[in-house]
Amino acid sequence: MLDVFTLFLFNIIVYNIPLLYGTTGEIMIEKSGSLNLGVEGTMAIGAVAGYLVGAKTDSLFVAVLVSFIASGLVGLLFSFLTVTLQANQNVTGLTITTFGVAFYYFIGNALSNSKGGWPKLSGTALDAQSQALHIPGLSDIPVVGKALFSHGILVYFGIIIAILMWLYFKKTVPGLKLRAIGENPAAADSLGVNVALYKYTHIIIGSGIMGIGGLYMGLNMGGTFEGSNCWINGYGWISIALVIFANWSPAKALLGTLVFGFFNTLRVQNAALAYVFPNTLGWLTKIPSHFFSALPFIITLLVLIISSMTSKDKSGEPQAIGRNYYREDR
Amino acid sequence: MKKLFSLVVTAALAVTSLFAFAGCSSASQGGSGASEFKVGAIYINSQNDTSGYTYAHHHGITEAMKTVGLDPSKDLYIVDNVPEDDEKVKQAIDQLAGNGCDIIFGISFGYINAMEEKAKEYPDIIFSHATGYLSNDKNFNNYFGRIYQARYLAGIAAGYKSLATGNNNIGYVSAWGTEYAETCSGINGFALGAMSVNPDAKISVYEIFTWGDQELERQAAETLIDTYGCGVIAQHCDSAQPQIVANEKGVYGCGYNSDMTAEAPEAHLTAPIWNWDAYYATAMKAAMTDPSTFMTAVGNYYEGLNAGLVDVSALSKNCEPETKEAIDLAKNLMKSGEWDVFSGVKLSFSGAAGSVAVAKTDSALIANDGKEIVVAGGPSVDDGVIQGSMNYYVEGVTQVN
Numbered sequence: 204m205l206d207v208f209t210l211f212l213f214n215i216i217v218y219n220i221p222l223l224y225g226t227t228g229e230i231m232i233e234k235s236g237s238l239n240l241g242v243e244g245t246m247a248i249g250a251v252a253g254y255l256v257g258a259k260t261d262s263l264f265v266a267v268l269v270s271f272i273a274s275g276l277v278g279l280l281f282s283f284l285t286v287t288l289q290a291n292q293n294v295t296g297l298t299i300t301t302f303g304v305a306f307y308y309f310i311g312n313a314l315s316n317s318k319g320g321w322p323k324l325s326g327t328a329l330d331a332q333s334q335a336l337h338i339p340g341l342s343d344i345p346v347v348g349k350a351l352f353s354h355g356i357l358v359y360f361g362i363i364i365a366i367l368m369w370l371y372f373k374k375t376v377p378g379l380k381l382r383a384i385g386e387n388p389a390a391a392d393s394l395g396v397n398v399a400l401y402k403y404t405h406i407i408i409g410s411g412i413m414g415i416g417g418l419y420m421g422l423n424m425g426g427t428f429e430g431s432n433c434w435i436n437g438y439g440w441i442s443i444a445l446v447i448f449a450n451w452s453p454a455k456a457l458l459g460t461l462v463f464g465f466f467n468t469l470r471v472q473n474a475a476l477a478y479v480f481p482n483t484l485g486w487l488t489k490i491p492s493h494f495f496s497a498l499p500f501i502i503t504l505l506v507l508i509i510s511s512m513t514s515k516d517k518s519g520e521p522q523a524i525g526r527n528y529y530r531e532d533r
Numbered sequence: 534m535k536k537l538f539s540l541v542v543t544a545a546l547a548v549t550s551l552f553a554f555a556g557c558s559s560a561s562q563g564g565s566g567a568s569e570f571k572v573g574a575i576y577i578n579s580q581n582d583t584s585g586y587t588y589a590h591h592h593g594i595t596e597a598m599k600t601v602g603l604d605p606s607k608d609l610y611i612v613d614n615v616p617e618d619d620e621k622v623k624q625a626i627d628q629l630a631g632n633g634c635d636i637i638f639g640i641s642f643g644y645i646n647a648m649e650e651k652a653k654e655y656p657d658i659i660f661s662h663a664t665g666y667l668s669n670d671k672n673f674n675n676y677f678g679r680i681y682q683a684r685y686l687a688g689i690a691a692g693y694k695s696l697a698t699g700n701n702n703i704g705y706v707s708a709w710g711t712e713y714a715e716t717c718s719g720i721n722g723f724a725l726g727a728m729s730v731n732p733d734a735k736i737s738v739y740e741i742f743t744w745g746d747q748e749l750e751r752q753a754a755e756t757l758i759d760t761y762g763c764g765v766i767a768q769h770c771d772s773a774q775p776q777i778v779a780n781e782k783g784v785y786g787c788g789y790n791s792d793m794t795a796e797a798p799e800a801h802l803t804a805p806i807w808n809w810d811a812y813y814a815t816a817m818k819a820a821m822t823d824p825s826t827f828m829t830a831v832g833n834y835y836e837g838l839n840a841g842l843v844d845v846s847a848l849s850k851n852c853e854p855e856t857k858e859a860i861d862l863a864k865n866l867m868k869s870g871e872w873d874v875f876s877g878v879k880l881s882f883s884g885a886a887g888s889v890a891v892a893k894t895d896s897a898l899i900a901n902d903g904k905e906i907v908v909a910g911g912p913s914v915d916d917g918v919i920q921g922s923m924n925y926y927v928e929g930v931t932q933v934n
Contacts, residue, residue: 205759214755218748308579315583323795325780424747425777427796430582432745432772471752474739474934475760492742492934 205349207479211472212350216358217423219464221246221435223361224416225442226449226456227368231409232278233446234372235402236385236523239281240296242413243439244303249274249414250421250434251307255314257418258322258426263332263356266422267415274414277303278407286402289527304433311428324426333357333422357419364412368453381405385521388528398528413439444503447510451519466502470495570603570821573634573658575625576613577641584791585745585771587613590640590663593809600814601821610634617643626651630658636820638813639663649673659820659827664715666921668833672824676812677920679837680715681722682867683805684767685874686845686860687787688726689882690802691765692734693853694785700764701733704757706750706775707768710740710932714923719769719805721927722874723787728929729880730859737761738932745771754778761933765802776801785851792846802856804846811842835916838867854886862891875919877911900925 205213225242232239239245252273257266281299284290315321324330333355336342341352372378381401383391388398420434445463449455469476473495477487510518574594578587595605603609610632612625622644629637630651636659639648645665652660652673665675691703705723709716724736739753750768754775757763759782766786768775776797779786786797788804812834819830836842848857859882866872872880872893879896882889895910902925907914914923926932 207760210755210759214752218752312579312581312583316581320583325777325796325798424751424774425781425796427747427773427777429745429747429772430585430588431578432747434747436746436748471749472756475756478933479760488934492740496742 206346207472207475209346209349211468211476212346213353214468214472215461215464216351216354219460219467220354220358220361221416221420221423221438222442222445222463223365223456223460224419225413225439226445226459227361227365227453228409228412228416229442229446230449230451230453230456231368231412232406233451233524234381234385234521235405236388236521236526236528237281237285237402237406238292238296238525239278239299239406239410240293240443241277241281241299241303241439242442243435243437244300244306245274245277245410245413246417246420246435246439247303247307247433248277248417249411250417251310253414253418254421254426255310255322257329258324258327261328263329266329266418267357267360270414270418271411272414274417275407275411277414278410279403281410282403282406285527286399286406289529292525292527300439304435307433307435308430312430315428315430321428322426324422329422330426355419355422357415357422361416361419362457365453365457372453377401382521384528385523388523392528392530398530402528413442416442441499441503444507447520448503448506450510450517451521463499463502466495466499470498570817571608571610571632571634572598572603572817573610573626573629573632573637574612575615575622575629575637575639575641575644576611577617578614580611580613584773586790587640589790589807590638590809593807593811593813594638596810597813597817600810601817603817615641615644617641619647622647623651626655630655634658635824636661636817638816657824659816659824661816668828670828672827674828674831674833676816676834678807678812678835678840678842679919680805680807680843681718681874681919682837683843683845684719684722685726685729685867686863687767687803687805688723688728689730689859689863690845690848690852690856691723691767691785691787692727692730693856693859694765694802694851695727695734696731697853698764698785700762701731701735702761702763703727703734703736703765703767704754704761704763705736705738705767706753706757706770707738707740708744708770709742710738711924711926714919714921716769717923717926718875718919720930721923723767724927724930725874725879726863729863730882732881734929736930737763738926738930739934740932741770747772747774750774751778755782757933758782758784766800773797788846794846794849798849800851801849802852803848806844806846808841808844811840812836815840835920838864839870855882855884855889858886858889859891862889866891873913875907875914877907877909899928901928901930903928 249270253266253270256269284295285292335353338352342348380396384401392398445459448459473487476484576587580591582588598605615625638661640663642664648660648662649667660673662675664677668674707716711717727734741749741753750770751774754766764784766775766779768789773793773796776786776788776793780797780800786800787802794801819827878893881892884890897905897909898907
């Protein structure tokens, strides 16, 4: 048994880390000047492909690799359509979401109806490898040890990706060139940066990162497929909003994930907090549960309003976002 | 040229993914029928589901068709993934009427108004609506079952487990609470069953405010176990997540709709289940014999253990040894009509495995706010209340959120 406070902190991380994968992946894509609304579908495809191959080979490493590749291929499709063929980015992204989620159900239902059935997670090596790690010393600290240092490897991997991406944007030359493309592709092009190559590479890598987040959600749900309830459950859309919350910074995406995770967890745990601390937090039960369910989205709206009111100078939004770059228009 | 090409490719991709959806959304199995009688069905989820609500109905319909000598691959027309939207339901009905269906089953509550309206438009087709409360005297009925009886039986299994572990706290992850009589009567039935074995049992209900959300179901079960110290987790929601969590945390659980022992081998006790084919066979037989007498022969259908419409799944190895005998005793009392759950008579079980005995005592049915619902020794609560307006928890039940 966990005390309510530890469970609260633990759940903020364990249920919301997929948002970090979705957000950092989308930040990488948007920094190249492309707006990909296909996060939900990209995550769904990465989840189902990574889980199935991972279950077959019984290896978390293979699962992660395959979800990265599968979602990367979706990214390749998006790049081909929007960079090479100059298709509308919004429409392409939405199409990918529709396609990806339908693909998830199509594969899942087909496999559930087949002879062997949907592969089970419990008892496999894949399950064991995705379980919480015990870090000597750190994991044994009361409260904090369980809440922060007793997670599966993919939780830490997501955080490492966010930090590395932040360093990449800030400290490296390719990161600088990428940001230049997002701001003004024509200027970058005139300085000899291969715009199409940069866009392709970063859209594919960003999509691949989203796919790992999708895989994480599937593993976190015990790997069970439900014919009416997708693993991704709207997290792809929230990730797109979190990009704005994070002001296009991978470091702030980590903060955004935690803030959003706090309200997301409060939605479930408010009654438990009021039950354990009746004197200080008893008032939580007076608020209707539906308000807590709506809270994360109200926060998103507020963030959108505030970020649209602040000055453009401080905004990390790439200036050329959403517009295709056509060299001959220069 | 480049733009035109890209437009074509994007359009092609869009159309492909549309088809991926449509493939699930309105595939009908019917072909040109050989026999006369055709069955239509409207589902809320996919006909390809392998568990859950739509699966249970689809399975029931196909099994019943085999029983009455129809071929599901030829005589069954399905429109699936139909949301609870009057226009969509009406379109589905028109499609099935166009296919020449003689009877149309609608399985979701929200189909109610569309079905009532279309029953007037197509007087020669029989409309049969699950979980609803509307009907007419010619060609429109509703059907549901006494699932609270099966939940009472599952409660007995949970009660024995709580006695054996010495933990009186039992959790219940529920889609809805007192807003729907269906969930409310289920919770009460389960609680009374648990308390018939362990009078000190306390049932904590966590309401998730949706019929299905795997993540919420999971977190609700975690909270019930970690914060409220529950040692058995029952559920009225779509997925097996509450049982999986019980398994992970080393406690026990009662699933719903299907035997969830496969998902939670060390935790699952038994689950209340539906055998919808019992109704579907009855309805099809009556409609095939003489559709004009359907409403007198079948009418509004509300049966339970007696008709085999509801039951509990096979008891798992995790159940206490006394469980089977006690469940059989209670089942027989309900099957014979001698006793029912929401009456002024309480059952209590005693004795070790091999000599379990049941005793009946007159005792009032009290709501958890202290209000007396049925006097001691009084008759059962009306079916209309159980089906449509039960909005109170019995003593021993608390909603935690």
